Amino acid sequence: MATVAVIAHDAGGAEILSSWARRSGNACLLVAEGPAVAIFKRKCPELTPMALLEAVASSDWLLCGSGWQSALEREAIRVGRAAGKKTVTFLDHWVNYRERFKDGPRLLLPDEIRVGDVDALRIAQAAFPMHPIVLEENPYVLDLLDQIDAIPQRTNKVGNVLYVCEPVAEHAKLAYGDARHFGYTEHDALQFFLDKIHLLNDAVRPIVIRPHPSETAEKYAWALNATEQEISFGGQNTLLQETLAADIVVGCESMAMIVGLLARKRVISSIPPGGRRCRLPHAEIEHLATMGGGRDG
Template sequence: MITIVSHDAGGAEILSNYVLQNKDDYQFVLEGPAVPIFSKLLGEIKIKTLEDTIRNTNLYLTGTSWQSEIEKLAILTAKKSHIKVVSFIDHWVNYKERFFFKDQLVLPDEIWVGDEDAYQLAKSIFPLDIVKLKSNPYFESLKSYFKNLKPGIPSSEGFNILFICENISDHAKKSFNDERYWGYTETDAIEYFFKNLEKLNIASGNYTFRPHPSDENGKYDWILDKYPNYPIQISNQVPLFEQIAKSDLVVGCESMALIVASLANKKVVSCIPPEGKTLGLPQSKIIELRSL
């Protein structure tokens, strides 16, 4: 029996698609954003506690989260019970921080990554023998989806801009006790984007801001008040890949969704302000607004 342990959205997208593509006996320890992601893809799921899974598990397969400690607890539980544990990293930034629990580095038996860039990065940080290169099941699913898109799905109602919001300040606050640890916040990035629209040659367009799963309701209502002359909507009620498919331009900071958009051959822009951190995404297709 394989036990899937997941909380944050990025890892949940990968692991839910892994389950869909790899038939086996599974049980699930899910919390937070992972619950609706798994349910939408796999249907009704019985969710168990970590303690309930110990006696009948021969492998734990986890994501990595900044919002929750559940994956780290799964690693500790597996190690204590002599059960193999594997963690699939879903991004290209903050690798070592993903495995700190109460100031101690807690590593699984194997770390899986889904592309060559992530593989080289992980090998430079972790013991070589535990890092494994695997196909990314989420990206494989998306490639298939975008490949089979019929012409005409993009909207004919004008130029459509999708802004992928990220909970940068909360992440930095929880991880480093400083919401400006990376030199900027999500608010800074959004304001920087609007101040530099001319660099992107956007004369007019429709703007959709997609909140992060960890964002509180109403967090981005200030955008509607500050920029009343722009046609703006705030929505994450439809799947990410559908919003991307209907967009002409996808903007964010360093969300995995920017990589998804590049897979869909969309124009992709990172709007990390000049005072912010170095862009952690490796894909060359992503344009940095501050470099224009």
């Protein structure tokens, strides 16, 4: 049994790595910052966060997330390499693969990249054609499927909506120096959804707005006065709990939308016309910008 340093900051990577830690049978040392701290505390309470240098020195190899909100994972790759330890990154999404490894003008790649499905494998092989890429079942998805199968599905569809947010403008500003680089912001997308909610052809009832783990509900308080629909804010329960309580999951291109697909919910992208098209490769996702005869940007 190996000793593995698991290192994460962003929520997406933390969900995968915490599920991996629970399933792997390896001894794990945790380095967590930002949203990852709460995720590991909920899923792996026996792991106590420690300093990066200490974890690297005491481990056999490193398993990292891949975030854009922090340089922690890239620093882990750098430190691991300097210590002669194998470094592995498990990609948690389907977009911005090269940007996740940018270290100034160059790429700082781990020894191995892991992906959790064939779509991610195809995208990663195109982004890193000469790099070792391994397909491994996504442990977070396996956990979700186990939990979904254990919970009876509701049969009374009443049109409840879970709107999942992501800090689009912050990401664009950090990566490209322009908050509107993608042609829209998270506020544009939410406003577009509220304006076009009638296109869903459902008797839409309450809307729960779930901020991204790095955001607060106050950021979206303006939405309370932007529609006649009943709005409340989520985030107090787990993503899966709030997904299962909804009939429709709406967002831009968040991993939370894939959780909606796994839970067999109707899933819709709210990226407005003029914005970059949703890059999630899942054909089941509907696009609000093309409903009612509209055209996607």
